[in-house]
Amino acid sequence: MRRFGKYGLYVVVVCGMLWLLVGGVRFMDGVHPCGVDLYCGKFGWPHSKEEYEAFRFWETSLFALWPFVIVSMGVLAWLQRAETKKKTSGQDTGTAGHEPAATPPNA
Numbered sequence: 868m869r870r871f872g873k874y875g876l877y878v879v880v881v882c883g884m885l886w887l888l889v890g891g892v893r894f895m896d897g898v899h900p901c902g903v904d905l906y907c908g909k910f911g912w913p914h915s916k917e918e919y920e921a922f923r924f925w926e927t928s929l930f931a932l933w934p935f936v937i938v939s940m941g942v943l944a945w946l947q948r949a950e951t952k953k954k955t956s957g958q959d960t961g962t963a964g965h966e967p968a969a970t971p972p973n974a
Contacts, residue, residue, distance in 0.1 A: 873946060876939040883936030890925040898922040 896908030898919045906919040914922075 873943070876943050879939040880936055880943070883932050883939075886925075886929060886932060890922075890929060894922045894925060 894908075896910040896912055898906055898908050898914045900919070901907040904916070906914040906916060908914060
């Protein structure tokens with residue numbers, strides 16, 4: 868079950884990154900109103916009202932999705948660190964071949 872949860876976190880991160888990438892490519896100039904029923908981008912390119920509404924949807928959903936992506940990345944980093952510590956704590960710490968000193972005989 869733990870593996871499934873970890874893969875779910877990866878899915879959230881990958882989907883968030885893809886959503887950011889697709890919107891960044893599709894709306895590279897950012898659409899905003901520049902008059903009555905006129906929409907343009909930062910580069911001055913004209914846009915339709917549908918493009919403006921699509922941009923607003925992408926922007927709003929990105930801000931809603933992004934906290935989950937950040938938390939998922941943090942949890943994945945924490946899990947990775949825990950796995951690394953677990954693996955290294957099971958290894959020898961450099962005292963290979965050395966046995967603990969024998970207790971002195973009672974005299």
